[in-house]
């Protein structure tokens with residue numbers, strides 16, 4: 001038995017998950033993510049480490065994607081359509097349905113709003129997705145005579161899965177992001193009792209002892225309520241899916257209990273009327289992307305940050321280089337976006353996880 005790991009991303013960092021494992025002669029790429037904090041060559045995994053001659057079809061047996069977050073799937077269209085990988089790609093049905101939306105959203109933000117050079121097109125995304133083979137949870141699938149894979153429920157976002165792979169007598173699990181605490185939206189991760197030779201697991205919060213979920217929720221609601229009671233506006237930067245749904249349910253319940261009438265907007269759902277950004281009076285707004293790395297959440301942040309009545313609630317983790325990360329590292333009074341743009345920051349900020 002021989003197992004070899006080539007870590008192309010997310011080794012000693014968060015973001016750009018991509019691990020190539022050789023197990024009894026079979027080579028699998030787990031995740032094909034991008035790093036949201038970089039806009040140079042570090043954005044994508046260095047695929048040349050897999051094959052110097054860039055003959056990826058012969059050097060990989062398959063690609064497995066755990067879920068639709070861009071740090072797990074963001075480099076896939078680039079890998080298939082620009083680098084030329086043509087072999088099988090596996091992901092669950094929901095991931096297959098949602099990944100192209102996330103990718104297209106990201107491409108638009110880069111090209112339309114930031115004016116960056118296009119690294120893959122809409123056509124690349126759809127051509128890439130056509131190569132994807134969908135797999136059901138708990139379904140065992142034979143990639144070829146020797147390589148068997150199975151997906152397990154990860155409880156992270158809709159469609160997120162942990163993957164088991166077996167070649168001959170050797171077996172392994174790669175988790176991707178998973179969650180053991182059920183919430184209003186998703187249940188806890190589930191997996192069989194397995195005999196493994198290798199486990200590769202997500203560990204972003206492994207050494208963090210988190211407050212109880214209940215305490216965190218109470219803090220979050222209290223901060224939001226205090227802000228709107230004082231006439232402020234609350235910006236909740238979120239990823240389009242997953243946590244956003246849960247926070248929405250949480251706020252909605254609370255609004256009903258407290259009989260609050262302050263409007264809650266969800267910019268991904270409402271075709272958001274931009275005149276509402278500066279309309280008088282308090283409100284709560286969910287806007288993407290979560291780390292305020294561009295797009296609508298950044299647009300609103302620019303308008304709301306200078307007023308001390310307002311509140312920005314940040315996700316638990318923000319990648320280096322994003323506005324979210326700058327806000328989390330100390331209490332900046334100014335954020336420099338580029339040489340022409342500076343934002344005065346006088347609003348409150350708080351964390352949610």
Ligand SMILES: [Zn+2]
Pocket residue numbers: 067069156177
């Ligand atoms: Zn994730």
